[in-house]
Amino acid sequence: MQSSNMMRHVYGWLLLTPAAILLITFTHYPTVATVYESLFSKGTSTRPSRFIGIENYELMLEDPIFWKVLVNNLWFALGTIPASIGLAIAMALLVNKALPGRSFLRLAYFTPTILPMIAVANIWLFFYSPDIGLIDQVLGLFGFSGHNWLGDPDTVLGAIIIMTIWKEAGFFMIFYLAALQHLPPELEEAAKLEGASRWYYFRRVVFPLLMPTTLFVLINAVLNSFKLVDHLFVLTKGGPDNASNLLLYYIYENAFSYFDTSYAATLTVVLLTMLALMALAQFFILDKRIHYR
Amino acid sequence: MFTIIKTRMVRLILAACFGVFTSAAQAATELTMYYPVAVGGPLTQVVDGIIADFMKENPDIKVNAIYAGNYNDARIKALAALSSGEPAQLSVMFSIDIYELIEQDAIVAFDDVVTTAEDRKWLDSFYPSLMENGRTGGKTWGIPFQRSTIVMYYNKDAFRAAGLDPEKPPATWDELAASAKKLTKADGSQWGLMIPSTGYPYWMFGALAMQNGQVLMNGAGNETYYDAPATVEALQFWKDLGAKHKVMPQGTIEWGTLRQNFLEGKTAIMWHSTGNLTTVKKSANFDFGVAMLPANKRRGTPTGGGNFYIFKQTSAEERTAAMKLIKYMTSPEVSAEWSIKTGYMGVSPAAYQTAKLQDYVKGFPYAAVARDQLEYATAELSTYETGRVRKALDDAIQAALTDAKTPAEALKEAQGTARRLLRAYQ
């Protein structure tokens, strides 16, 4: 395609420029600006902001809410990621077979994905309502007493995790389904011929072949576990006593409720660092174990 | 053909010139205002209706009233608009945002806007307890518009079933605990009392503290009293209702579903905003009553709701127009209509003297409970760094109710946080 050596560089960059402008403006520049802003104090009209170096970071390390939020996010990630991926693979396997009512199954699994999280939260708010909510009503049928799922610091994070798994699994399922349908059917025949059990076939053949999809899904899942805070606006606002508070929501609170954009920037730097580390970890560790075709 | 085009062009130009002249002559003052809706119902329509009436009476003022969400949203939007170059001139915002707004140098004191002696008197025409949150440093910064207090809703049928007199709701803490015990059913199908501890827990707690004779902050907005003995007692009482007397579910009680719980008969008594009055009245399929909150050392409730603020970035004409609008919307007639349609209180004694509201109260006496309670009311929790200072208390309340800390520990921690945050404002 190269008309001339020189021109291909020029054309390449020209084609990239429109996208590059937007990416720099809304991704790269803000990242740098955030780090910069975290070095200043909160400014108001009456007391302007001044350079304070790493003081914000010191304050952050002393802030118990910061630590709580960080721990919550890690639990949230641990709770949602393996479970939703595992469930997604299972769903994809189920839907891939010629089970009766297959299109309905596919529809049912995927529907949560097209609902906005805010709508999901509204619905699940009812499910989790103590006594009058659906879960407590069902439990009541079996003789269990109701529980304040969202109001109990011990159960609130778990409740939110379950809701998130419900939302995410179907989305990941689609990618696995696509990958499964690209597997050559000869593989399965060969496995059957060799007398391999279905579990063996899955573990040694299918799952490794799904690794590229898993990597892709994993990136999404990790990102979502930090990005998904919509439901907090409706369900708990981070309570009770920060038991369900997550990092991005805390950033939002600081920036838009307390007008402390510098502290919010400090927290964002932490968030960015964590995302960067996870991205690197995924690419290096998993990249080695992927079979590309 | 050419002549047709020419005549059309001339006509167009003439029309444009004429248009410019006439519009210059009718130079209307344009006002943009943000307002929150914090109670359910088609309130945006009510507001639109009032604004439309105002514009009819004042053809030289054009008002653009924008619904902004809840109190938090309204403040964020209004302040964001200020810095984005398309400012609003006035807004309804949380009464307790006052210190934040002053610190951002966003608002102007009404004392600096009123010119006539009559207007100065108008500043004093509202209920004093409603003015508490709007005044600091000797100046008035906010004028009451959609105000409320906490009231006690109770299920009269449940009272009768439990052998209690439905016309004598509990008037003291002891009576409250005793009645609630009788109203709590052993099978868990009905609790005696529910006080919500999510959403605005500090607001509910302000009532309990006041009933124990303790305010939560000072008038200058730079000091809190979270760990005063009376405050700790109040939190202990709240906790005991669930933990010791077992009349309330333990853990936190969800604000958003409380009204539903009450209407479903899950609780016989609920503490909630008067803003719920109209909805409860419409939806209750049982006989219900509304009473003032019970006393311990005295009766008490915080006020709540939103005030009108005028922004600093306004011209003299805009301020005059804004004053007209605010005076209209808080006038006795309009305030009465607003109160009837929403359940918020009338903001001045004059409002309750209008025929409209007098008739309404005669037909539905509970509408006056909030007003009568004003005598015992106190300002809502409001300080500098108000968001964080409030959150410290919210977290402490929730920690105590969920048994993560004792009331004393939790409040001591909260007071420490508040003191640290307010240090710079001493």
Add this chain to the structure above:
Amino acid sequence: MIQAQNTPRKRSFADVLETFAAWFIAILWISPLAYAFWAAFHASEYAIHFDLFAPLTLDNFRQALDQAPFLRYGFNTFVLVSMLLVGQFVLCTLAAYAFARFEFAGSNIAFGLVLVQLMITPEILIVENYGTMANLGLVDTITGIGLPYMASAFGIFLLRQTFKSTPKELEEAARLEGCGMFGILWRVYIPLARPTYLAYGLVSISHHWNNFLWPLVITNSVETRPLTVGLGIFGAPESGVDWSIVSAATLLSVAPLLIAFLLFQRQFIQSFMHSGIK
């Protein structure tokens, strides 16, 4: 030919178990949405009690529409999503074309920088991006909601992959016919990438239809607010929730996308199955 012989009986029992498990999960999965339907079409009293013969009503929808301008919100969302789709298609196509077919200096580093956006999405940098928008004067505009997303790393990534796997012979053939750079793009790469465009388009539409945090922060007024933000501020009043009305509002917000999904379901799945020349 040797036939693998798993004992037929064991096989079909496992099958039955699988079918049962699949259906059980499916019922669980659809129940929240089913509940929303139930509550929206019945009066508030029945939202909590499941009386099968309770009367249906459209009143909740009427009230929801009364209380907030959901139709306008829907229109805003539609405009937003369309604008985004067009912007993304154009920008991502150009960028992907550059990465796939032009080996220009620094392209690897540039691609790496592009991929950063896969992880660091505009919401993460919400504070700074809001400031940028304020400076650009785009606060409270639909453009303001969409602009940070128009250059989508995901889109560039997908399209680059698809373009890369297009056989060079087709390109040669087009060049022989006298097509220039854009001609080749238009005649060869874009048509062959159609399944990718479809798949990406559907993902983008559903993602941005449902986006909440950034639009919440950037919009103030009814004229720009999308459905999610409208639903978010609708369901959180000081006096508490009315399940039926909130469910009605939820359904109103979700309906367009849900219906589109039901119609496109097959296309979506099929686009994965028939993904062109490998």
